[in-house]
Amino acid sequence: MAMQSHGHGTLLFFITTGRFFLPIAPTPARYNLPMKSITVDRVMADQRAAAFTKRSIKTSAKEAGLRLALSMVDLTTLEGKDSPEKVRSLCRKAILPDANDPTLPHVAAICVYPELVHVAHEELEGSGVHIASVATGFPSGQYPLEVRLDDTRRAVEAGADEIDMVISRGRFLAGERGKVFDEIASIKDACGQAHLKVILETGELETYDLVREASDLAIAAGADFIKTSTGKVAPAATMGVTLVMLEAVRDHFIKTGRKIGVKPAGGIRTSKQSLHYLVMVKETVGDDWLTPDLFRFGASSLTNDILMQLARRRTGRYMAGHDFSEA
Amino acid sequence: MTDPTEHEIKPTGAADPGFHLDPAGESPARRSPHQGRQRVHTHADELNFGAAWDYAPAPESAKVVIAPxxxxxxxxxxxxxxxxxxxxxxxxxxxxxxxxxxxxxxxxxxxxxxxxxxxxxxxxxxxxxxxxxxxxxxxxxxxxxxxxxxxxxxxxxxxxxxxxxxxxxxxxxxxxxxxxxxxxxxxxxxxxxxxxxxxxxxxxxxxxxxxxxxxxxxxxxxxxxxxxxxxxxxxxxxxxxxxxxxxxxxxxxxxxxxxxxxxxxxxxxxxxxxxxxxxxxxxxxxxxxxxxxxxxxxxxxxxxGGKSPNIIFEDASIDQAVEGIIQGIYFNQGHVCCAGSRLFVQESVVGEVVEKLTIRLKSLRLGDPMDKNTDIGAINSKEQLATINRYLKVGDDEGAHRITPSDKPLPKKGFWCNPCFFTGVQQSHTIAREEIFGPVLAVQTFRTPEEALTRANNTPYGLAAGVWTDKGSKIFDTAARLECGVVWCNTYNKFDAASPFGGFKExxxxxxxxxxxxxxxxxx
CATH class of the missing domain: 3.40.605.10 (Aldehyde Dehydrogenase; Chain A, domain 1)
Incomplete structure (x- = not known):
């Protein structure tokens, strides 16, 4: 597959897949979609995903893995009742996860609603912690495109350097893949310099075939990251869907040399789970993805569990939950 | 005792002009696996399965007494x-x-x-x-x-x-x-x-x-x-x-x-x-x-013994089929009577399958069998290793193209064989006909289902087979016509006490x- 030029094409550009064929013009052309949709066998994919959980990660590998996982966390709060105070608290936690161990890395980003981005922006200036904002009518995406684009621009203007968008699952499931592609592409343009994470909401797509198809679509339309879930729909991230997404990312890399990130979000609560995911990343896409630039955890309670395990390694004792500040 | 070949293995393709070793790599036999097909540029080789965040040794440490x-x-x-x-x-x-x-x-x-x-x-x-x-x-x-x-x-x-x-x-x-x-x-x-x-x-x-x-x-x-x-x-x-x-x-x-x-x-x-x-x-x-x-x-x-075919149709879920290849031939170092040692891939997807198999083999961990993270252990005996090595040489001599994706060194003591596969394998090649009983796979291609079936059944053995396709009707049609005791569909080497196991023919x-x-x- 040849790489298409970035930016707005002036010529008519055709997307073809096994299921649809439609002209889009003019389009922010990105990458060609695979010629036919790729199927995923759920039984074998789940079996492979389960195999990663059998790896035994001990001693030095455990410590290094937990530090890496911590540096990949998108510390998240996405509640209706979120306050500026809560976001400030989250930002402090992001910069200095455990006051007792200043050697620990800061987390990758905090993730908040657009309304609270400016608060985070003030707190995190110069810290190296990124500011991710959900946008585009999160979590359902059931809004007109103009509203979703506006949502995106405002979040970027307020200081977000990463946008976590949701796809229109309704349109995708109705078979209007071309429209979903267009939406993602135009939101990518609205992001400007900000990185775009595309939330597939795999819990609503249900089948691995569709997860794979949505992954390929999002990547082709210009996603920098693909993300499993909003956290508002069960099931959220699972090893199986994340494996399918990693395979899509790997295949895109093989074709184009371009590295896309992956972010499982929702349901990852324990440090052990986070190590399972890292094993899967290492053995599916390789060492180069073991960085916050290409792999993230969308989580909140995970952070303190990692800190508890690291403190256990440092002190030889398990601390109580209240020994760590809330995340 | 179970050494399948006490007799000497003779190359069968030596007389075939297509299979002479060619140091310049120009002969048609060396062009495999994508015979006649130009490959698009691939970044697969840049995927790096190296030492970043290496797993610390995780040996099973329980002490067990063995009498002298x-x-x-x-x-x-x-x-x-x-x-x-x-x-x-x-x-x-x-x-x-x-x-x-x-x-x-x-x-x-x-x-x-x-x-x-x-x-x-x-x-x-x-x-x-x-x-x-x-x-x-x-x-x-x-x-x-x-x-x-x-x-x-x-x-x-x-x-x-x-x-x-x-x-x-x-x-x-x-x-x-x-x-x-x-x-x-x-x-x-x-x-x-x-x-x-x-x-x-x-x-x-x-x-x-x-x-x-x-x-x-x-x-x-x-x-x-x-x-x-x-x-x-x-x-x-x-x-x-x-x-x-x-x-x-x-x-x-x-x-x-x-x-x-x-x-x-x-x-x-x-x-x-x-x-x-x-x-x-x-x-x-x-x-x-x-x-x-x-x-x-x-x-x-x-x-x-067996020389079981593992058939991958172009409509299969390729990543999962590759996983099935791994389970089929590299499980237990290939010391499996029903190992999927002959891989038949539909021609349109052979490039992708070979590429992904290569990537997957790079992530396998060979080493101390007692380490809980080891995927490939030791070859069971010196004699068996010698047998496997004889077959590797015959495969090379007959003109098949050997690919060993892992470049990590083998342990110095003990008996070891890096998992590998041959492309450009013909039905007449020794490595496609005789049981090797090691981590060695022979990859062949086919164009039509009929061709796959004919070749799959063209063996004295008839123990097991694998069929990989997303299409149910193809599974049943193929499975019914394979001459063997066990057919696994979209999986391989699955065992259960409730499921009968055994062979046909030899x-x-x-x-x-x-x-x-x-x-x-x-x-x-």
Missing amino acids: KYGHFINGRFTTPGKTFRTINPANEEVLSEVSEGSTKDVNKAVAAAREALPKWAKLKPTDRAKYLFRIARRVQERARELAIIETRDGGKPIKESRDVDIPLVAHHFFYYAGWADKLPYAFPNRDPRPVGVCAQIIPWNFPLLMAAWKIAPALACGNTVVLKPAETTPLTALRLAEIFEEIDLPPGVVNIVTGAGETGKALAEHKDIDKIAFTGSTAVGKLLARTASKRGVRLTLEL SGFGREGGMQGLRPYVRL
Whole structure:
């Protein structure tokens, strides 16, 4: 597959897949979609995903893995009742996860609603912690495109350097893949310099075939990251869907040399789970993805569990939950 | 003993002008795997499965005591060790123990003990026979960790496999046949199932304890008594099983275990007072046994070699099919009689399959079998490694193209073989026709389903096959026309005590596992 030029094409550009064929013009052309949709066998994919959980990660590998996982966390709060105070608290936690161990890395980003981005922006200036904002009518995406684009621009203007968008699952499931592609592409343009994470909401797509198809679509339309879930729909991230997404990312890399990130979000609560995911990343896409630039955890309670395990390694004792500040 | 080729392997493609080695890499044979097809630029080689965040060693550390010497297990007790031979850990060549070499005298004693125990055991209330089998199963579960460790140290397979596959299946088989012991009339309605008698059972080294369970459990359930001979390179877990028989008070003589090599097996198979031979191992030995059994009215079941085809259609889920290739041929270092050693890939996807297989092989971890993160363990014996290496050379000489994706060095001590595969393999190539019994895959292509079927069936063997497609109708059509005992669809090397297993053609006859597995052990 040849790489298409970035930016707005002036010529008519055709997307073809096994299921649809439609002209889009003019389009922010990105990458060609695979010629036919790729199927995923759920039984074998789940079996492979389960195999990663059998790896035994001990001693030095455990410590290094937990530090890496911590540096990949998108510390998240996405509640209706979120306050500026809560976001400030989250930002402090992001910069200095455990006051007792200043050697620990800061987390990758905090993730908040657009309304609270400016608060985070003030707190995190110069810290190296990124500011991710959900946008585009999160979590359902059931809004007109103009509203979703506006949502995106405002979040970027307020200081977000990463946008976590949701796809229109309704349109995708109705078979209007071309429209979903267009939406993602135009939101990518609205992001400007900000990185775009595309939330597939795999819990609503249900089948691995569709997860794979949505992954390929999002990547082709210009996603920098693909993300499993909003956290508002069960099931959220699972090893199986994340494996399918990693395979899509790997295949895109093989074709184009371009590295896309992956972010499982929702349901990852324990440090052990986070190590399972890292094993899967290492053995599916390789060492180069073991960085916050290409792999993230969308989580909140995970952070303190990692800190508890690291403190256990440092002190030889398990601390109580209240020994760590809330995340 | 199960070495499939004691004869010399001769290259068959030498006369074919297409297969001359060409140092410049210009000959058509070297253009594989994408014969005639220009590959689009790929970044696959840039994927890096290196040492970033390497897993720390995670050795299974439980201590297990292995006696310096073992006798046979005859008539409910261990004999004094006689003439012995060494059994070693193939991963580091350390001597684990010395095991007695069964003489004709030992075999006579064992068969006599089994004969003596037979009437009482055969007449025992079926629920009581079931009780013994349940006890064995539970005790295997209780001692699972110890059994897994010994299996791995004696045989070289990764602890991950002995812990998660071999030993749980052993317990499963005893549980399963315990359930049948008092329900035989339901397995054979309107018949009167009676035991066959004294069963001579000879088993291989690839799944030592599991093969013992496959043989012993149905035999006992049906009221037979047993003389078992484990393989000479892997006798230790069978001897542990004998300890379990002692612990659970299995009546003396019901199961006897005589260790030794080919001569011991021969003495057992030729013994005048046995009623049945059950053998798992090489086709060459199987044929000898068939001759022996035909001289007298001895019943025989054979589970022999294979060269099983694994067929990937273009509409398959490729990533999962690649996983199936791995399970099919690299599981247990390829020491699997039903290994998917011939891969048939539809031509339109061969590039992708080969590329992904290469990537996947790079992520496999070869090394200390006792490390819980090891995927590929040691080759079972020096002899087997020599066999594999002979075949690798023949594959090269015949003009196939060998790809060994891992460039990591092999351990210095012990017997090791890097997982690899050959592309550009023709049906006439030796590596496509003979069982290698190692981590070596022959990749061939096909255009139409008919072609795939014809080639898949064009083998003297008929043990297993794999079919990979997203299309249900294709699965049923293909599976029905494959000449083999087991067909796995969109999976490979799946075993279950409830599922019968066995071969066609030169892969043997008789079934083990499931209700069908009772049949060889009853007279009707």
